[in-house]
Amino acid sequence: MAGVQTVLVLGGTAEARALAAELTERGVHVVSSLAGRVANPRLPVGEVRIGGFGGADGLARYVTENDVVAVVDATHPFAQRIGNSAVKGTSQAKIPLLRLERKGWEAGPGDDWHWVGSLDDAATKITELGERIFLTSGRQGLAAFAGCPQWFLARCVDPPEPPLPPNIEILLDRGPYDLVRERALQDEYRIDVLVTKDSGGTMTVAKLVAARERGIPVVIVRRPARPVTETVGDVSAATDWVSEMLRK
Ligand SMILES: NC(=O)c1ccc[n+]([C@@H]2O[C@H](COP(=O)([O-])OP(=O)(O)OC[C@H]3O[C@@H](n4cnc5c(N)ncnc54)[C@H](OP(=O)(O)O)[C@@H]3O)[C@@H](O)[C@H]2O)c1
Numbered sequence: 477m478a479g480v481q482t483v484l485v486l487g488g489t490a491e492a493r494a495l496a497a498e499l500t501e502r503g504v505h506v507v508s509s510l511a512g513r514v515a516n517p518r519l520p521v522g523e524v525r526i527g528g529f530g531g532a533d534g535l536a537r538y539v540t541e542n543d544v545v546a547v548v549d550a551t552h553p554f555a556q557r558i559g560n561s562a563v564k565g566t567s568q569a570k571i572p573l574l575r576l577e578r579k580g581w582e583a584g585p586g587d588d589w590h591w592v593g594s595l596d597d598a599a600t601k602i603t604e605l606g607e608r609i610f611l612t613s614g615r616q617g618l619a620a621f622a623g624c625p626q627w628f629l630a631r632c633v634d635p636p637e638p639p640l641p642p643n644i645e646i647l648l649d650r651g652p653y654d655l656v657r658e659r660a661l662q663d664e665y666r667i668d669v670l671v672t673k674d675s676g677g678t679m680t681v682a683k684l685v686a687a688r689e690r691g692i693p694v695v696i697v698r699r700p701a702r703p704v705t706e707t708v709g710d711v712s713a714a715t716d717w718v719s720e721m722l723r724k
Pocket residue numbers: 486487488489509510511513526527528529530531532534550551552554555556557558559561614673
């Protein structure tokens with residue numbers, strides 16, 4: 477909508493959808509941006525654009541050409557490239573940027589967590605922990621386990637492409653996942669190691685609870701570093717920030 481003050485929400489997360497809904501409800505013109513990785517994505521309310529911008533320069537061009545007055549990067553904690561582009565692109569275009577990022581998970585009593593820096597490190601770590609691995613790290617990360625002889629149950633939204641581990645069963649599913657099902661899954665498949673990224677949030681946390689109850693070790697991948705930028709942890713704080721930016 478030419479000439480209308482627009483807020484760009486970089487999305488692909490539940491928080492981004494909630495923010496788009498909240499801002500739309502308040503009469504703010506929001507465009508949500510999705511990468512286009514998932515075949516049938518959950519769409520936020522309001523206007524949506526799909527596909528990469530072409531790096532930081534492309535993002536800077538997009539915000540300038542589309543009357544964007546503020547950007548909220550609500551992408552997934554592991555979406556590092558778009559995070560970098562958001563910081564560089566908004567700085568080039570001189571548009572304010574907020575990072576909306578949910579808190580990471582923390583181990584509690586009874587958890588047996590093994591933190592690693594990457595999926596490659598996770599593939600090494602599992603060799604000392606077990607033989608029947610529940611992989612919940614997403615379709616794009618499966619190649620890291622391609623050389624592993626263990627048996628894998630891999631849960632992903634869309635079918636993965638090779639290379640894959642030789643002994644693997646794919647479970648196509650999409651969160652949120654409840655505890656009853658997570659318990660049943662870990663029991664039915666006799667899982668003895670869980671591999672996850674530190675995505676945080678409540679939608680996929682039940683697998684960690686089920687693993688704790690069963691004494692199953694968890695290999696958990698640390699979040700990649702992102703450039704330092706103003707950050708909030710919840711949708712309501714992000715809504716306040718946008719309101720403040722629109723008042724200016
Ligand atoms: N990584 C995960 O574990 C994960 C989990 C759940 C959801 N997601 C969501 O899935 C999307 C892709 O994740 P990823 O890890 O592949 O990201 P990534 O590695 O940071 O991004 C790769 C490229 O995809 C494009 N892109 C990513 N997010 C975009 C967005 N919201 N709007 C427009 N373009 C976007 C950008 O292309 P250009 O350089 O051409 O601009 C970016 O350079 C993200 O939106 C993220 O929120 C990711």
